[in-house]
Amino acid sequence: MKVAVLSGKGGTGKTFAATNLAASADNGVYVDCDVEEPNGHLFFKPQVEYTESVGVLVPQVDPQKCSGCRKCVEFCKFNALAYAAHTLMVFEEMCHSCGGCTLMCPTGALTEKVRAIGQVERGYSEDTLVLSGFLNPGEESGVPIIQKLLTMIPDNGAVTVLDAPPGSACTVLETIQDVDYCILVAEPTVFGVHNLAVVYELVTLFRKPYGVIINKYLSQDNPVTEFCSKSRLNIIGSIPFEQELGKKLADGVVVARHNGRYERVFKEILDRIDEEVASSHEAGAGIKR
Amino acid sequence: MDEEGIGLMKIAIPTAEKSMDAHVGDVFGRSPVFLIYDIESKGHEFIENDALHRPGGAGVQAAQLLVDHKVDVVITPQCGEKAQEVLRRAEIRICRSIEGSLQHNLQACLNDKLTDLEGGKQ
Ligand code: SF4
Ligand code: SF4
Numbered sequence: 001m002k003v004a005v006l007s008g009k010g011g012t013g014k015t016f017a018a019t020n021l022a023a024s025a026d027n028g029v030y031v032d033c034d035v036e037e038p039n040g041h042l043f044f045k046p047q048v049e050y051t052e053s054v055g056v057l058v059p060q061v062d063p064q065k066c067s068g069c070r071k072c073v074e075f076c077k078f079n080a081l082a083y084a085a086h087t088l089m090v091f092e093e094m095c096h097s098c099g100g101c102t103l104m105c106p107t108g109a110l111t112e113k114v115r116a117i118g119q120v121e122r123g124y125s126e127d128t129l130v131l132s133g134f135l136n137p138g139e140e141s142g143v144p145i146i147q148k149l150l151t152m153i154p155d156n157g158a159v160t161v162l163d164a165p166p167g168s169a170c171t172v173l174e175t176i177q178d179v180d181y182c183i184l185v186a187e188p189t190v191f192g193v194h195n196l197a198v199v200y201e202l203v204t205l206f207r208k209p210y211g212v213i214i215n216k217y218l219s220q221d222n223p224v225t226e227f228c229s230k231s232r233l234n235i236i237g238s239i240p241f242e243q244e245l246g247k248k249l250a251d252g253v254v255v256a257r258h259n260g261r262y263e264r265v266f267k268e269i270l271d272r273i274d275e276e277v278a279s280s281h282e283a284g285a286g287i288k289r
Numbered sequence: 290m291d292e293e294g295i296g297l298m299k300i301a302i303p304t305a306e307k308s309m310d311a312h313v314g315d316v317f318g319r320s321p322v323f324l325i326y327d328i329e330s331k332g333h334e335f336i337e338n339d340a341l342h343r344p345g346g347a348g349v350q351a352a353q354l355l356v357d358h359k360v361d362v363v364i365t366p367q368c369g370e371k372a373q374e375v376l377r378r379a380e381i382r383i384c385r386s387i388e389g390s391l392q393h394n395l396q397a398c399l400n401d402k403l404t405d406l407e408g409g410k411q
Contacts, residue, residue, distance in 0.1 A: 073353065078345055078346055079340070082349050082350075082353045082356070084356045084375050084378040084379035085378050085379045087378060091371050
């Protein structure tokens with residue numbers, strides 16, 4: 001079973017929920033797809049056993065062969081190329097690796113080379129397999145790193161929790177495309193409702209089964225619960241707010257491993273998702289909206 | 290003013306309106322229009338910026354546009370790093386704009402009253 005954890009904005013407890021869910025499953029898998037700000041490894045502190053650099057193809061120019069015709073500059077829709085003072089300039093970070101300029105070049109001055117944009121890591125933290133992606137600072141798109149991470153997920157049916165990037169960018173779409181279920185994490189505030197609406201729209205658009213987890217839950221009298229009951233969103237769990245929790249999080253520990261009450265909360269959420277995924281498979285994918 | 294001593298030839302300024310009394314625009318890459326002023330002939334023209342409608346990298350394309358118009362100085366409140374790289378490669382000087390109209394900024398430039406734009410955006 002593959003589950004993605006989403007939130008409209010960072011800092012709402014998305015990584016908290018994702019790490020604890022993965023840790024609460026037996027031999028669970030945690031995949032940190034929030035490659036711009038991967039934080040899961042700070043809690044899991046995995047023993048890293050494998051790392052691999054992830055790269056994309058970008059053009060490089062041989063100035064000797066370049067005639068200055070600028071066909072490549074005109075072709076590039078992403079404005080990754082410019083021609084000034086008799087030199088072709090390549091802005092590698094803006095290149096989307098379409099390969100078009102190399103094909104267009106009439107003199108063969110352009111060839112492709114690999115440019116590293118980040119890396120992936122695999123390691124264990126107790127019985128949890130931890131896969132993390134790291135996008136180098138200043139890079140535009142983490143999609144190639146997420147694609148690489150997805151290929152590293154073992155095909156053994158283990159409970160796999162994907163920590164999605166915040167918001168609804170294309171990296172989030174990449175993350176959720178193959179999952180069985182999406183968890184939407186929200187804080188019980190007015191802002192929480194706004195952020196929830198962003199990801200709710202996304203999962204309904206993609207017809208993914210989903211459920212809401214309310215983080216820092218104090219009482220049922222809150223804007224998120226109200227929004228969910230009005231718009232008929234399915235709430236699958238609430239994580240109570242306690243002082244002690246803040247301290248544990250600050251110390252960078254996976255709370256469910258040290259606190260039986262929290263472990264039960266997350267295990268119950270997993271059980272519930274398991275049931276919902278099973279029934280949505282029975283009913284046929286895509287019917288539940 | 291220029292190291293060759295022949296003086297400046299062409300000055301470009303981003304703006305939202307095609308009028309010398311208009312204010313300097315507050316963006317570079319996504320500026321709808323650029324004023325190009327020719328010091329020698331004292332003539333000027335307003336050129337439209339297609340980069341405005343491109344998905345990304347508007348700054349680089351706007352810089353390319355000015356390079357292609359062979360400008361020597363750009364007066365702007367801000368300019369992205371990559372656009373600056375293109376302009377600097379073509380040895381175009383980038384000056385920080387001041388309050389007031391295009392006309393006022395041109396005059397200040399001709400009187401060498403403008404400072405160089407340092408650093409990236411904002
Ligand atoms: S298409 Fe080839 S020859 Fe023409 S400017 Fe680009 S690199 Fe140079
Ligand atoms: S590969 Fe595509 S995106 Fe990259 S510089 Fe060439 S034309 Fe532009």
